[in-house]
Amino acid sequence: FGVMYLAGFSINNLTLMALTIATGFVVDDAIVMLENIARYIEEGETPMAAALKGARQIGFTLISLTLSLIAVLIPLLFMADVVGRLFREFAITLAVAILISLVVSLTLTPMMCARLLKREPEEAEQSRFYKASGAWIDWLINGYARLLQWVLRHQPLTLLVAIATLGLTVVLYLVVPKGFFPVQDTGVIQGISEAPQSISFAAMSQRQQELAKIILADPSVQSLSSYIGVDGDNATLNSGRLLINLKPHAERDLSATQVITRLQPQVDKLVGIRLFMQPVQDLTIEDRVSRTQYQFSMSSPDAELLALWSGKLVQALSQLPELTDVASDLQDKGLQVYLVIDRDAASRLGVSVSTITDALYDAFGQRQISTIYTQASQYRVVLQAQSGETLGPEALNQIHVKTTDGGQVRLSSLARVEQRQAQLAIAHIGQFPAVMMSFNLAPGVALGKGVELINQTQKDIGMPVGVQTQFQGAAQAFEASLSSTLLLILAAVVTMYIVLGVLYESYIHPITILSTLPSAAVGALLALLLSGNDLGMIAIIGIILLIGIVKKNAIMMIDFALDAERNQGLDPQTAIYQAALLRFRPILMTTLAALFGAVPLMLASGSGAELRQPLGLVMVGGLLVSQVLTLFTTPVIYLYFDRLGRRWRKEPQRLEPVEP
Incomplete structure (x- = not known):
């Protein structure tokens, strides 16, 4: 709120959407840090030693997660026209909240873990909930391990699934109806x-x-x-x-x-x-x-x-x-009365055009002929014909005009009345007549x-x-945004690739991380299609946010796999297998946190809730599908790109089967 105040932002629909989404994001870094420290405590380390070791090991991962997510928001700041000005507040509010959460996770969270966490209790001291939750997590990890072993033994099939996901993304993008802003019910x-x-x-x-x-x-x-x-x-x-x-x-x-x-x-x-x-x-x-x-x-x-x-x-x-x-x-059917003067008759009777004009103005123009002054005010005297005589064009026949010899003649004796159609108003665009x-x-x-x-x-x-x-x-x-939507998404992907490339000092690993994006897009587009919503600007913003969210699964896996290869000398397949199992729990926790942060938007009701629902739908659908697919496709894609990189560098292949 402090940055919003300094930037001159107000609490509105867009900033509130950013803050609602931020509730699921700001805890991600803390969850990853806390889980890593807790893992070392479970292995027998003291809370202080676990905090130091866990923070040192996971710090780079947190920086990668946060900076790549903020990088996705950068293209929103440079969107043109009115749409860009609208979403600038959304992007800045969310980016600042995420950046602050990174600082807190790298400083306050390890300190609190060292002071507040305790050693794992003995089995006799464990509560029923502790035992039940631990058994449930172990069951999930064991089930995931068995499925991952099968996937690693059938890598070509898994790669085909990843490619099919990319193709399905293109098909769904063409099928889903395109819109702009959803219609709200504001009452x-x-x-x-x-x-x-x-x-x-x-x-x-x-x-x-x-x-x-x-x-x-x-x-x-x-x-x-x-x-x-x-x-x-x-x-x-x-x-x-x-x-x-x-x-x-x-x-x-x-x-x-x-x-x-x-x-x-x-x-x-x-x-x-x-x-x-x-x-x-x-x-x-x-x-x-x-x-x-x-x-x-x-x-x-x-x-x-x-x-x-x-x-x-x-x-x-x-x-x-x-x-x-x-x-x-177009208002060209208005009625207009024309008075066509018989100039020969008028000349013969000695009636000038100005005399006729004055007579018409006296009857219909409310001519001011005098002013009455009092001690307190003044009153204008206006000449006006009796109301019963000015109800229609036929009233012109009752008007008399003065001739040069002082006589009176009917206006109808020297002029006739014609009714024509005329425009009531003329609109212009670029100085040319226009119709809206x-x-x-x-x-x-x-x-x-x-x-x-x-x-x-x-x-x-x-x-x-x-x-x-x-x-x-x-x-x-809408027409302008439709042409720039794909460019906006492409800009977000390219920006994130550049940031990840700088962080990892590699051309290959960022591609592995970005391979998680099609699965999120499939889930998001399916959610829109099944719910009957169109792909509008709010949904596009949700997809851009998904680009920054779903890559965290791959980042956590790849970070630990690279660390295992460098420091433990493991081959790539064993390293990515162990990293996937080791990071399964924080991946599950962070995904659920982001998911629950988006659920209130998806289920929102009340005045104007329709504006926020597409954002929640996109995020929930994308997170659910990407969570299931990336846990299996990321290890396989990592191995394929590792072989490609070694072949490019002409290094020997190091592959060992994963033991069941």
């Missing part, structure tokens, strides 16, 4: 109403109230606020706003999206008004109030061409079942599918090159 729904462009204020008010009555009758709705009129949000008179407050989650059975689905058929029955609804989101990158969640813009120097093709595209997209609430903000289209996705349809359908529909209808199209808001950010 608030935003509604934008739209009526015919020629509607009056009174008629709009009546229809808006009818909408409010239908919405308030829903059992999940608690209250709402409604307003119409031209202001900062409403550019035209025929649109309105509603903010619908739902009851607390405990008092309703439906989510905000389901409430919208239930309300939509009821409000659609109203004639002369249409309502667009969407849940209000905690995390959004939109810079404007829109009818729907996603927008698509069209612009062209030719306004008529733009109007023609925007209508064609709206009509084509409205027929797609994957898209809902398709509409455009809006759309929602049908339930179960990912944003990636919607973007693909819109692009394909443009090609099908033959959109001319004179009309420029582009996604806006969340859809635009």
Whole structure:
């Protein structure tokens, strides 16, 4: 929290997600240190000697674990656009928490172990729980040893499993739907109403109230606020706003999206008004109030061409079942009155154009003709025709104008009234006329599918090159993130490879460590696929974190295997076998710690929980699958790369069978 304060961060959804995930990470280093010291105490060392020896042996491993995990977060700091700015707080908060945990694990944890841990009690002094837990761990280790021996005797088969895992990762990545941010249920729904462009204020008010009555009758709705009129949000008179407050989650059975689905058929029955609804989101990158969640813009120097093709595209997209609430903000059906003057008649009667203009302004323009002053205030006197005479275009026939000889003639005798259609508002993008289209996705349809359908529909209808199209808001950010997602993951892998290469002074061992990543990706993508979630930005962040987590299994195995080869003279197969058994307990403990840290995110409920659930799903699925596979594939890949390295260096092979 101190670093967050100094950096100017707030406690928000992203920093809270980082702190929640950190609860499973910050104990990892301490677990590894504590387990190694406890192992020496179990072998008969005094707590002080065990602390010194265990800390000295495991220190480099902890540094490798932590630095490689922080290296994975570095690409998040350099993400561009709005998404990068959003996740910068997440990455920095998590990295600082992990770094502090490393310092504590290398200093405070060994000291506390030396002072607080005791020698292993005699068998007669051991409690039932101590005996039961010890027997259970021994049973797991013995079972793992038997399976590992079988795996080492069938190394080609295990290698094929590892390669198949990599292939399955590619297949799942192509199959899993792509999205952006999950839709949250914050308990608030935003509604934008739209009526015919020629509607009056009174008629709009009546229809808006009818909408409010239908919405308030829903059992999940608690209250709402409604307003119409031209202001900062409403550019035209025929649109309105509603903010619908739902009851607390405990008092309703439906989510905000389901409430919208239930309300939509009821409000659609109203004639002369249409309502667009969407849940209000905690995390959004939109810079404007829109009818729907996603927008698509069209612009062209030719306004008529733009109007023609925007209508064609709206009509084509409205027929797609994957898209809902398709509409455009083109407002070119407003009613406008033109007064066409018969100049010959006006000249014959001695009526000038300025005289006609003054008469119209006197009747409709609220001309100020005087001011009444009092001791306390002043009042403006405004000229205005009687309200009953200005209700429609026919009121123009009741206006009289003065002629040059002082007489009065009806305006209708020298001018006629024409009604035409005109645009109520004109939007621009890059100084060109533009139309903003809006759309929602049908339930179960990912944003990636919607973007693909819109692009394909443009090609099908033959959109001319004179009309420029582009996604806006969340859809635009999704397109940008989709192209950079693989680059982001690749950058995380390359960064971690460089850090591990520097730490191990080897080109081969980092590849062995990185071989654990496909198994985590398979578990993460399977979890998303089975739960019906799409691969959005939150899930991508979870996969990047998995890259930093799952490699710890390989790091702990390889560190101890290399130490056994150098200091004990063991051959690679025996060394990796012993290292795998020796590190099985801390691997199990650290994986469970990270797993339990992610479970609250996966099972989260309440307002906005949908934003955090993909992160928990990805981490739980990835940790479960990687824990099972890497315990067996890592030793085999280590041996294959060891042989490759020796062959490259032209050293003799040193292989000995593992004794059963």
